[in-house]
Amino acid sequence: xxxxxxxxxxxxxxxxxxxxxxxxxxxxxxxxxxxxxxxxxxxxxxxxxxxxxxxxxxxxxxxxxxxxxxxxxxxxxxxxxxxxxxxxxxxxxxxxxxxxxxxxxxxxxxxxxxxxxxxxxxxxxxxxxxxxxxxxxxxxxxxxxxxxxxxxxxxxxxxxxxxxxxxxxxxxxxxxxxxxxxxxxxxxxxxxxxxxxxxxxxxxxxxxxxxxxxxxxxxxxxxxxxxxxxxxxxxxxxxxxxxxxxxxxxxxxxxxxxxxxxxxxxxxxxxxxxxxxxxxxxxxxxxxxxxxxxxxxxxxxxxxxxxxxxxxxxxxxxxxxxxxxxxxxxxxxxxxxxxxxxxxxxxxxxxxxxxxxxxxxxxxxxxxxxxxxxxxxxxxxxxxxxxxxxx
Amino acid sequence: xxxxxxxxxxxxxxxxxxxxxxxxxxxxxxxxxxxxxxxxxxxxxxxxxxxxxxxxxxxxxxxxxxxxxxxxxxxxxxxxxxxxxxxxxxxxxxxxxxxxxxxxxxxxxxxxxxxxxxxxxxxxxxxxxxxxxxxxxxxxxxxxxxxxxxxxxxxxxxxxxxxxxxxxxxxxxxxxxxxxxxxxxxxxxxxxxxxxxxxxxxxxxxxxxxxxxxxxxxxxxxxxxxxxxxxxxxxxxxxxxxxxxxxxxxxxxxxxxxxxxxxxxxxxxxxxxxxxxxxxxxxxxxxxxxxxxxxxxxxxxxxxxxxxx
Numbered sequence: 291x292x293x294x295x296x297x298x299x300x301x302x303x304x305x306x307x308x309x310x311x312x313x314x315x316x317x318x319x320x321x322x323x324x325x326x327x328x329x330x331x332x333x334x335x336x337x338x339x340x341x342x343x344x345x346x347x348x349x350x351x352x353x354x355x356x357x358x359x360x361x362x363x364x365x366x367x368x369x370x371x372x373x374x375x376x377x378x379x380x381x382x383x384x385x386x387x388x389x390x391x392x393x394x395x396x397x398x399x400x401x402x403x404x405x406x407x408x409x410x411x412x413x414x415x416x417x418x419x420x421x422x423x424x425x426x427x428x429x430x431x432x433x434x435x436x437x438x439x440x441x442x443x444x445x446x447x448x449x450x451x452x453x454x455x456x457x458x459x460x461x462x463x464x465x466x467x468x469x470x471x472x473x474x475x476x477x478x479x480x481x482x483x484x485x486x487x488x489x490x491x492x493x494x495x496x497x498x499x500x501x502x503x504x505x506x507x508x509x510x511x512x513x514x515x516x517x518x519x520x521x522x523x524x525x526x527x528x529x530x531x532x533x534x535x536x537x538x539x540x541x542x543x544x545x546x547x548x549x550x551x552x553x554x555x556x557x558x559x560x561x562x563x564x565x566x567x568x569x570x571x572x573x574x575x576x577x578x579x580x581x582x583x584x585x586x587x588x589x590x591x592x593x594x595x596x597x598x599x600x601x602x603x604x605x606x607x608x609x610x611x612x613x614x615x616x617x618x619x620x621x622x623x624x625x626x627x628x629x630x631x632x633x634x635x636x637x638x639x640x641x642x643x644x645x646x647x648x649x650x651x652x653x654x655x656x657x658x659x660x661x662x663x664x665x666x667x668x669x670x671x672x673x674x675x676x677x678x679x680x681x
Numbered sequence: 682x683x684x685x686x687x688x689x690x691x692x693x694x695x696x697x698x699x700x701x702x703x704x705x706x707x708x709x710x711x712x713x714x715x716x717x718x719x720x721x722x723x724x725x726x727x728x729x730x731x732x733x734x735x736x737x738x739x740x741x742x743x744x745x746x747x748x749x750x751x752x753x754x755x756x757x758x759x760x761x762x763x764x765x766x767x768x769x770x771x772x773x774x775x776x777x778x779x780x781x782x783x784x785x786x787x788x789x790x791x792x793x794x795x796x797x798x799x800x801x802x803x804x805x806x807x808x809x810x811x812x813x814x815x816x817x818x819x820x821x822x823x824x825x826x827x828x829x830x831x832x833x834x835x836x837x838x839x840x841x842x843x844x845x846x847x848x849x850x851x852x853x854x855x856x857x858x859x860x861x862x863x864x865x866x867x868x869x870x871x872x873x874x875x876x877x878x879x880x881x882x883x884x885x886x887x888x889x890x891x892x893x894x895x896x897x898x899x900x901x902x903x904x905x906x907x908x909x910x911x912x913x914x915x916x917x918x919x920x921x922x923x924x925x926x927x928x929x930x931x932x933x934x935x936x937x938x939x940x941x942x943x944x945x946x947x948x949x950x951x952x953x954x955x956x957x958x959x960x961x962x963x964x965x966x967x968x969x970x971x972x973x974x975x976x977x978x979x980x981x982x983x984x985x986x987x988x989x990x
Contacts, residue, residue: 331800333908335807466960492951493958499902499909502691503947504959506684523906526809530903535687536820536827555809555904593805 322360322618324349324609325383325392326602328419329371329400333497333523336551337396340596341418342366345393347586348606359614364606365389369400376400377407384411390618391415391627393605396598398422398469408433414612414624416605419598421545421569422472426647435627435642437608437635438601439569439650442476444545447653448567449480452542456681457515459487461508461539463528464519465496473519473544489513498524501531509537514680521546525564526555533560540679545569548597548656548663558661563671563678565657568597569650571638572665578636604635686826692944693937694832694901697839700936701894702917703924704846705887707932710921711863712883715773715784719792720891721914723761727892728812728905729799731757735813750815757896758889765888766881774880792914800907809906812899835897842893843933846886850929859883863927912963919970925980934981942966 326345328338342364349362367383369376376395383389384407392408395401396419408415409431417425417436421444426436460481464470470493478488489511492504505528508516516532516539518525525547532541541564543552548566556564572579582603586595595603608630609623616622633640640648655666659676670676702724709717734756738749772791776784800806816831850856861869862879870876898913899905920939924931946965950957977983 331797331807333807333809333906335800336805339807466958491958493960495960495963497908497912498960499912500691500695500943503688503944503962506687506691507948510684523809526904527902530811534829534901534903551805551808554805555811557811557903 319359319361320618321363322613323363323365323386323389324606325365325367325389325394326606327367327369327376327379327383327392327394327404328396328602330366330368332370334371334396334521336522336549336593337419337596337598338368338371339593340599341393341396341602343589343591343593344582344586344595344599344601344603345418345606347582347589347591348603348610350589351585352607352610358610360618362610362613369395369397369404371397371400373399373403376404380404380407381411384408384413389413390613390620391609391623393418393602393609395420398425398472399467401425402428402468405429405431405434412620412624414609414620414627416608416627418602418605420469422468423476424468424472426645430645432624432628432646435630435646435648437605437637437640437648438598439653440647441472441544443650443653444567444569445473445476446480447655448542448544449477449484449486451567451655452515452565453481453484453486455678457486457540459489459511459513460515460517461489461511461513462491462517462519463501463504463508464491464493465521465524466493467496469521469546470496470519473546477517477519477544494520494524496520496524499527501528502535505531505535505537508539509535513539515540515542517542518547519544522549522552522555525552529556529560529564538679540681541565545597550594550596550663553658553661553663561658561661563658563676565655565678566663568654568656569652570601570654571652572654575665578634578638582636600637604637604640607635608633608640683823683826686823686828688944688948690826690828690832692940693836694940695943696937696940697836697843698894698898698901698913698936699916699920699939700843700933701839701890701897702913703920703932703936704843704929705891706918706921707924707927707929708859708883708887711927712859712866712880713773713777715777715781716788716918717768717773717884718785718789718914718918719768719795720788720887721912721917722792722795722910723765723888724891724895724898724913725799725905725907725910726764726795726895727757727761727888728895728899728909729803729806729810729907730760730892731896731899732810732812732905733803735815739813746815749813753815754893754896757892761892761895762885762889765891766885768888769881769884770877773884774877792910796907796910803907806907809904812903812905814900814903816900831900835901839894839897842890846890847929849886855879855882919967922980923970923973925982928980928982931980931982938981939966939970942969 328341330338349364367379391414394415398420401420421441423440464474543566545568548568553561612623612626630642656663657669657671659669666672705720731753734753820827820829858874858879920935921932924935943962943966946962947959
């Protein structure tokens with residue numbers, strides 16, 4: 291009996307060992323954690339969720355790749371587009387040493403508030419959506435990188451383009467966060483340089499419902515264009531209330547309203563002709579862009595990627611590329627990221643300048659046509675078949 | 682001149698919506714001495730219920746605006762009224778004997794639950810939604826100021842709604858029962874009034890009124906989003922306090938007063954002090970409410986407390 295038992299036990303042990311050996315290739319990869327932080331609840335959560343899905347897609351694709359040395363895991367946090375919450379979750383993530391780096395923030399005010407956190411904890415972070423120049427340029431924190439462009443380039447192109455079309459008089463509405471104020475400042479500067487006139491500037495709160503007073507005044511001023519520096523929810527309200535008050539001016543937005551939610555919110559008819567400007571090449575046209583949209587649709591995420599999804603995808607990939615090269619060590623990853631030059635991504639070549647800001651040479655202009663954002667050059671407006679308001 | 686007309690009209694419209702929310706606060710405080718902080722979110726639920734009904738009807742092929750409007754209002758008011766009665770039955774009545782702070786906190790949290798539930802479970806709920814324009818969009822030109830027919834109708838509808846609530850409270854048997862419960866629940870019970878039924882009906886009434894305000898808000902702006910209830914709730918509450926909590930006329934007066942403060946703030950502040958943008962209108966309006974409360978702590982129309990002890 292004894293010997294039979296021993297034999298059984300031995301066999302079991304052998305089998306167990308064999309199983310362990312067999313499973314070695316699948317489990318040998320160390321798990322590397324990457325953080326993703328964005329507004330996942332609240333008014334701009336469509337952007338945050340699109341970014342999260344895109345970063346998640348990058349991680350999934352990398353994990354499917356047999357050549358990758360590690361298994362990656364995305365740790366997501368919600369900053370609610372509020373600086374205080376952002377600092378809290380950023381600290382939580384940065385204090386967790388098992389997290390190598392982060393793809394961080396859509397809202398400029400939050401990205402601005404958290405830079406010191408990443409600096410203090412030495413965690414590399416790549417901003418994927420915030421456009422306030424100060425995020426990279428106000429300080430010189432080695433930890434903070436940014437793949438998307440800033441609002442400086444965006445507004446420079448916007449001012450030149452709009453005056454070039456023949457518009458003369460503007461009224462400006464902006465939200466009173468750092469983001470909206472920044473847009474107002476840069477656009478006003480470039481507009482005056484290009485010969486445009488500003489009839490009035492209106493600061494509004496970021497969650498305002500009623501714009502009747504502001505728009506009534508604007509109606510009296512009779513501008514050709516209403517420039518709006520802010521995000522989608524306000525953009526929708528301003529567009530619908532313009533209609534209610536019978537204002538026929540052209541609405542010119544920023545990258546903040548380039549989302550599908552703007553069109554569904556304002557409705558196809560009202561959104562028609564709205565303009566928006568965004569940094570980067572039109573990724574729909576890049577070979578990488580097609581690859582991205584194809585893979586994105588395969589995963590059947592319940593939210594669209596929105597305008598900045600590809601940037602989040604590219605940021606996650608830059609981090610994973612660095613980890614593949616030097617292993618999951620914050621310092622080493624930081625060194626690699628700092629030196630990024632001509633890296634191939636789906637948003638084009640990424641090169642960080644001395645403030646770790648990606649040099650994005652191109653700004654794309656978009657106009658709403660038949661319920662979709664269409665690249666200006668491809669649109670009936672750009673081809674002269676349709677006309678913007680007041681032209 | 683046309684500017685002033687536009688400001689006044691907008692102030693009236695805002696005031697009507699605030700008054701309808703404030704009346705709810707005042708009704709609830711009247712019957713149960715509770716402050717139901719989720720009341721603003723009931724307005725949002727009403728607006729979304731109306732939106733869902735309208736989309737369902739359009740999908741079913743019923744496009745006639747009037748029929749659709751009627752169904753939208755009935756569905757939204759019915760659903761929100763039921764929800765309001767349910768909240769009273771399962772959350773507020775059980776907490777009736779607990780300290781009032783508990784009810785306040787519980788409903789505050791309930792508001793967040795409702796808000797987030799709509800955001801998460803309504804398809805694509807975190808984005809602003811277009812609200813269908815179900816009213817005629819013609820406008821009458823009055824010397825540069827375009828008076829829109831739909832806005833005028835909304836204003837009249839609001840007046841009718843508040844008028845009928847007033848009629849119900851002061852002239853009907855049910856109203857008498859509500860007033861009796863408000864004065865003294867125990868005695869009302871002894872007189873054979875079904876206390877619980879009256880409370881549930883009052884909550885259904887207040888919530889239905891909020892739903893109507895939500896639909897009016899949607900028709901006025903042609904846009905709804907899940908977070909409209911938060912600020913409207915606070916404003917409605919402030920308006921009810923401003924007028925004197927527990928008094929129907931006070932709530933209506935408070936609603937219009939708050940709206941005029943807001944419009945005044947947004948129109949005058951930038952004109953008087955160039956560096957202050959109209960974004961400060963809420964700061965101005967709420968600061969005025971604080972000062973007012975210090976001056977008249979019981980509100981414009983003080984509740985006759987002797988009536989209710």
